[in-house]
Amino acid sequence: MPTYHTYVLLSKKDGHFYIGLTSSLDRRLYQHNMGKVRSARARRPFKLFYCEEYQNKTDARKREIFLKSGQGRLFLKRKLNDSENGKKSVESL
Numbered sequence: 001m002p003t004y005h006t007y008v009l010l011s012k013k014d015g016h017f018y019i020g021l022t023s024s025l026d027r028r029l030y031q032h033n034m035g036k037v038r039s040a041r042a043r044r045p046f047k048l049f050y051c052e053e054y055q056n057k058t059d060a061r062k063r064e065i066f067l068k069s070g071q072g073r074l075f076l077k078r079k080l081n082d083s084e085n086g087k088k089s090v091e092s093l
Contacts, residue, residue, distance in 0.1 A: 001055070002023045003023070003053050003054065003055060004021055004022070004023050004053070004054045004055075004056065004057050004059075004060035005021065005022055005023070005025045005051050005052065005053055005054070005060065006019075006020075006021045006051070006052045006054065006060045006061075006063040006064045006067065007019070007020055007021070007022065007025060007028070007029075007048065007050070007051045007052075008048075008049045008050040008051070008067065008076060009029070009032060009040075009046035009047065009048060009049060010046065010047055010048075010049035010080070011040075011043035011044070011045075011046055012045045012046065012047060013042075013043055013044065013045065014043055016043055017049070017073070017076055018032065018037075018040045018043065018046065019064055019067045019068050019072075020064065021057070021060045021061060021063075021064045023057075025048075025051065029046065029048055032044070032046050033045050033046055049076075049079070049080070049083075050076065050079055
């Protein structure tokens, strides 16, 4: 059974987040950094900032929607502030 990842990339160019979901995190990060994702191409390069693993696509999609909401973006900004203050941001899978 495949697992799904809700992920947040951080643009090294301008500091903006890109939020998505995938069943292959390594492949998706590669696609983003190679410019194969048109909506994010101008913000390359990216680094993985945050990731959560789910057993089904529905739960991963719900979390993606939350992270794109106002409360979700506030959550991510707090994570970013924590990482800038030396706390670990990317959670292990």
